[in-house]
Structures are given as structure tokens and as C-alpha cells.
Amino acid sequence: MSDLQSESQAAGRPYVLVAPTGARRGPSDHSDLPVSTDQIIQTARACSMAGANGLHLHIRDAEGQHSLDAGQYLETMAALRQSVPGLDLQITTEAAEIFDVPAQFTCLEQVRPEWASISIREIARSPELADRVYGLCAGQGTRVQHILYDADDAALLAQWQKAGIVREDQVERILVLGRYTAGQKSTPQDLDRFPKGLSPWMVCAFGAQEHACLAYAAGQGGDVRVGFENSLTDESGVLWKDNAASVSALVAKLERAVK
Template sequence: MSDSRSEKQSAKRPYVMVAPTGARRGRSDHPALPVSIDQIVETGRACFQAGANGLHLHIRDAEGRHSLDPGRYVETVAALRRAVPELDLQITTEAAGVYDVPAQIDCLEKVCADWASVSVREIARSPELADRVYGLCAAQGTRVQHILYDAEDAALLAEWTKAGIVREEQTECIFVLGRYAAGQQSSPQDLDQFPKGKSPWMVCAFGPQEHACLTYAAKQGGDVRVGFENSLTDENGNYWKDNAASVSALVAKLERAVN
């Protein structure tokens, strides 16, 4: 797996990750939202062909609920690796109001993923375990992307980095523009609250301005995450046919914006 840019992408456009599922939506929200392993694999293949470099992976239990089950994760990752070996894979450790920090640690340890997203806000629920989280990732070679919701989260990450809790190679962040709430509408200027240094950073956004937000971020040197986890529609409120359609439209827009 590349540590910043896939060979497939244009040298000028940013890294594009697709988040096709998320923890909260289901097939009732959009019939093309993937929840089963077969659906996730087919979506991964289509999104890679549309220009995605990586996939942010959520899994579900037998009842379709958000899950951090290590066995199901391992099975899904293996299926994606067989079908789309060139696609980078990132697992989520998102609690989604269901899991505590020990359960997140158990997931990280048993899956031993190449790449994982970790919310500093969620780990801060049990601050005494923070060093164990980041130490485990460093020891097993799991690349970390820190999820930051606001400037306060960024300040906490800086504090943990200074204290050595977050290791020096664990510098990547994703800035979430807005929150996971009903009717959430992100705007490009939501990005301006976040401090941007030399470390790699990515952006995701909600609602019809999703692509506008991501284009705004790309022009500032950021990478981008797109998909049904964050938005189901285009800027006019029309539903995308599937995740790959949103990826394809975004890639075209980014290539126009940066050339």
C-alpha cells in the first residue's frame, strides 16, 4: 500500500478515498449502499475503476448493524484484496455510540490492518488507554489516520503528540466538515477552522456541497474522501446512481480544478 499517493492517480490531483457505507445508513437510504461483503466488494471494484485510490471500510453484523467484529473485518478485507488488489484499504474503529475504547483496541489488535482511522475524541473517553492504542498501531505497523471534528480535537492531538502518546510517524488527519447529524450541510469554509501543517490531511463533508468542499480542500493541498457515508446526492439534490458515480464525477471535477 502506498503511504500517500496511489500510482493510479494523476500526479496533479489529490488522493481520493471512497467511504461507501458508514455506520448509520442502510439500503433503505439508498438501494445501492453496500452492506454485505459481496456488495462492498462490487462497490470497491467499481469505485477503483472510477478513480478511487482507497476505500474506507465499515462492516455490518448479521442484522445489518454497525460492527467492529474482527472476524468479519478479516473476511471482508480478504475478499477485497482478492477482487481489487490495487485498492488501498482502511478500516474504521468508529464507536458509533456502540463500542467502548477496549473494544476498539480489541478490533485493532485482532484485525492488524494496514491502515485504520481513529477518532481522538473517542479515544479521549478513556485517556488512560490512549498510549496503548497508538503504541499498538506502531508496534504492528498499522498506519493511523486521526479523525478530527474541530479545532479542539486538533489541539488534543497536538497535546498527545507532544507528550509522545501519538508516535511521531502517526501524523495523518482527516478533517470532518460538520457532524453526523440529521440534515447536516457542510460548506467549504468549514475547513478554515482546522490547522494545516506539513503532515498529510484529508477532508470529508456532508450534504449537497460535498464535492464543492472537497474541491476547495484539494486546491489547498488536501486529499479527499467521498461517498455515501457522507452524502447521497449531487449539488442539486439528485441522488447518485451509486458510489462509483459520485467518485467519477468528483475525479473529473478535481482534474479540472487542479490543471
């Protein structure tokens, strides 16, 4: 647990991770969606000031496409640590229908991040590599946050934990409400489909009810991830000015709930 995570929990609200970019959206979706390194840094500063504890990082190649390039990751992370030293950094290994499991493994091996999100269903595309992926993370000290989209993913995680493929301390999970679909309308009750258990869990949610879903999760003891990767608008369908505006509104909502 980071100092920031301890502070947020001591204040009575959950840990807030911001996901400002994602793998699929771009400036055509929102003019303030950050894709360049400078834009990501500016967004990170603003979101940290708004109350975010950590940043879920995506990077893009020269054509603006989702990338897992290790060199670019390392450069971006170094710039973020210098500019926003108090913000936790989590990289994504998302395949986004572009990268296979060997490419994801190489990214983890070369970047050696402190924290990474990994989709168990993506690793299951090459089950023979699963032990190597989770063993690599354990050996180099990379915290793993398992991305779970449904109860089947949760069951696979439990199976791999029992088999020792997923290591004993690799217990963090992010429960995803909804997917990238047109007119996505996740609801708070979507969370009820997931077994939560006692290990640390976080929630992200697609659609206009993003904040309502996150508040519902927080009320059940979960941490939260917010940002343009999942939703660009408030509950009325009005575009947020930027990621920091969404973070600020969510933090205010969570803090009101604990008073």
C-alpha cells in the same frame, strides 16, 4: 505512501478515498448503499475503476448493524484484496455510540490492519488506554489516520503528540466538515476552522456541497474522502446512482481543476 497515492499525486490530483457505507446509513437511505460483503466488493471494483485509490471499510453484523468484529473484518478484507488488489484498505474503528475504547483496541489488535481511522475524541473517553492504542498501532505497523471534528480535537492531538502518547510518525489526519445531523449543509469555508499544518491531511464533508468542499480542500493541498457515508446526493439534491457515480464526478472535477 502507496503506489496509488504516488500515481494520483503525480497526475496532479489528490488521493481519493471512498467511504461507501458508514456506520449509520442503510439500504432504506439508498438502494445501492453496500452492506453485505458481495455488495462491498462490487462497489469497491466500480469505485476503483472510477478513480478511487482506497476504500474506507465498514462492516455490518447479521442484523445489519455497525460492527467491529475482527473475524468479519479479516474475511472481508481478504475478499477485497483478491477482487480489487490495487485498492488500499482502511478500516474504521468508529464507536458509533456502540463500542467502548477496549473494544476498539481489541479490534485493532486482532485485525492488525495496514491502515485504520481512529477518532481522538473517542479514544479520549478512556485516556488511560490512549498510550496502549497508539503504541499497539506503532508496534504492529498500522498507519493511523486521526479523525478530527474541530479545532479542539486538533489541539488534543497536538497535546498527545508532544507527550509522546501519539507516536512521532502518526501524523495523518482527516478533517470532518459537519456531522450526522438532519439537513446537514457543510460549506467549503468550514475547512478554515481547522489548523492544517504540514503533515498529511484529508477532508470529508457532509451534505450536498460535499464535492465543493473536497475541491476546496484539494486546492489547498489536501487529499479527499468521498462517498455515501457522508453524502448521497449531488449539489442539486439529486441522488447519485451509486458510489461510483459520485467518485467519477469528483475525479472529473478535480482533474479539470488541475488542467
